[in-house]
Structure formats: C-alpha cells, structure tokens
Amino acid sequence: MPGATRGTDRPGYDLVDAGDGRRLERFGSRLVDRPAPTALEPRRAPGAWQAADVRFDPEVGWTGDAAALEPWHVTLDGLTLELRPTTSGGVGMYPEHVANLAWLAEQVRARAATGNGAQLAVLNLFAHTGLATLAAARAGAAVAHVDAARGAVAWARRNAELSALADAPIRWLVDDAMAFVAREARRGRRYDGFVLDPPSFGRAGARQWRLADELPALLAACRGIAAEDAFVLLTAHTSGLDGHDLRQALRFSFAVRREAALEVMPQELLATSGARLELGWAVRLAG
8 A cells, every 4th residue: 555664674673563452563673562553453463562672651751771861873775863752752854754865865866867957946845853854855956844843953953964964955943934934035035845854733933823823824835935847745644634735735635636646545554464454644746
C-alpha cells in the first residue's frame, strides 16, 4: 500500500510490534516502548516487549537503565540524527516521515534540472529536528527551516552537523509559521517547494494554533510566496482531518488544475510482527 513502510525497509529503524495502545520500536541500538493511541489491536509479539531498553508512560515519564536514557545516534537514508527521550514521549524524529524523503529529493533534483541554474529555495515549516530540511539540502536546495521552538531548531542544527551538512545553505529560524510567511511575502521572496507538518494544536507567544481552523489560511499564504509550479509536501496526524480534507485544502489553496499532480496516502508503518500502525496522512503536490 502506498505510504506504508515496513520498519526493516529502513536500516536504523524497525517497528517491532504495535498493539494495546503502544508501539515497540528499534531506533538504532535502542528498543523503545511508548504509547500509540491508534494501535488498537492486540499485540502480535507479546514476548518481544520485555526486551525494551526504555519505556514511556505519561503518568511517570521515562523509565529504564540510565545509560539507555542518554542521547544516541541513528542513521536513516544516509542522514545521522541525534535522538533522546523528550518529556512528551518523543525521541526526536517521526519515522513515518522517512517514506517521504526520496520523493522530496526527487522534486528538488527534477526542478533543478529544468531550471535556470539558480539554487532552489525550499521552505520547511514546523520543521522539528530537521529530517526533511537535511534531505532537501542534501539534494541541492537552499532551505529555510522554521520552527517556533528554539530547542527544536538547535537540535536540527546538531543533526546537520552529524550529517555533514553544517555548511549547507540552511537558514535556521525560530519563528511562528504564519508570521514568517507574511514577512517573506512583504520581502517579495519566492519558494520553489514547501514542506509542512503542522501540529493539531500549538501556541507561539500569545498566538494559538488549531489546525482545522488555520490550515486553509496558512496554505493560501504559502501560495502567495510560491514560485510557478512549486511542489508541496503536507503531513498531518490530526483527529477529524483525513487525507481527503488535507487534499481539498491544498487543492483549493494552490488552485491545482492537474488532479494527477496530487497524491494522497496514509502514513503507516508495518511492523515486523505484521501489525499496522496508522500515523496520519501525507499529501504531495508535484511541481
């Protein structure tokens, strides 16, 4: 199924099992047990869970051997990331996003091959710890990496160093996504590609964010700074918004005429145990 990635297809990451509201994942050398609200079926490999190095429970936080709770590195598609347990139960990357990296790099290279020789500009909003930023930069794009969390931007810069991309043309920006896009419009800047992974809810200073309310305006603002035939990668995992909703929002905001240019797929991971973990949707608009 398009969008579904088996963990063992990506060296460095493996979804071992999922079920009973949890997921068991191997990130490099660490076996991690953490919540997964969409894992509603029973576990298929119950014996494997006993080997977890670390476990996260919202009520108590992370537990496990002290050494296993220290930061560690993992390499995915040739990019090296630093992972570490966060207070929200994350580790610093979304493995379901790895399936989009080849498409992203292909868009950058294809547009560069048909362009006028100028370096492509890609805008990554809600950019987190930089996986898509690094993939686009490695493919040859100049990237504006925007996230409202200062710690996330610092983490992404560390990942660039680990991936030998410290000198890549990346602008590291701690900013509100809508505010940044509005300023870029006033400056007359244009982008050849956009990557967006907006949260369901968020806050930047006094500004509150709710995806269902804000997404159409954000996409319309991005269209205002988009070069002709810009590509877009939109991912989201918001309850109440499915792939059709995201597709329609992107279709209308970017006035898409070619239906074939829009691709919608579930973000799914297939465990080695046979379990399936649903993690939202991805919509791709090819340039």
